[in-house]
Amino acid sequence: MSEINRELGERPALEWIGVDQIDVDGNYQREIKAHLVDKILRRFSWAKFGAVVLSRQSNGRFSVVEGQHRWKAACLHPDIEQVPAVVVNHKDLAGEAESFLAINRDRMAVTSVEQYWAGLTAGDDNAEAISKVLQSAGCDVVPAQGHYRPNLTNSIGAIDRCLKRYGAGATRRALLVIRAAWPDDAKSLRGTLITALARIIRANEKAVTDADLVSAIRPQSLAKLTAHAEAFRKLSGGSAETALTKAIAELYNKGRRTNFIYIGEAR
Structure with missing residues (x-):
């Protein structure tokens, strides 16, 4: 001491x-x-x-x-x-x-993960909505910051925003796509990826299938997909989320003659 x-x-x-x-x-x-x-x-x-x-x-x-x-x-x-x-x-x-x-x-900041677990115990509506969509996709929040395992996430804020912007259905499908694409990756359930997929799914609900999305992104490692998105960002600017959405859309559209997807809609 x-x-x-x-x-x-x-x-x-x-x-x-x-x-x-x-x-x-x-x-x-x-x-x-x-x-x-x-x-x-x-x-x-x-x-x-x-x-x-x-x-x-x-x-x-x-x-x-x-x-x-x-x-x-x-x-x-x-x-x-x-x-x-x-x-x-x-x-x-x-x-x-x-x-x-x-x-x-000297005060230790309360992390988003700690806020989530406390909120869930207290019956907070947002925490309960996040828990519900995660559980429905076979996922959960990490028990503490830094305790990564497959199918666990610390992206509390991103999931909360996805639920409010794109709804529970699109958010759940995004989680399931990530699980199917990289089932053993302990850090795949990151906020930008969940958000990008939920955005695409919500805008193209009938045109995009989960299986096709999995097939499009599975051959890419998460690192390659992120690098691809960063290249888009350097060319056209915008947020990391938008760049990742563009990268996924490009991979999905490659070789297709119909049901092309764009950030906003299918064509």
């Missing part, structure tokens, strides 16, 4: 502070993001709020060190006048900024 700091400093106070007594110092605080405030406000609950960290000022007011989005949401809530706070006495602005850095720098 590394050496432990024994200079603990002054013990903070635990208090309820009026929301109108709190200010945000723009010298070190980040800009408040309205969409985050709105998200907290729509789901406001004391059980989820925690305590904000404040610095006591010489004029009797307080500055937010950590928790400005939660404080702002509390300000906008019609039933809230005070928030729970850990109140620290800092010598100066530099001390406040140092605390802000330490709190945010």
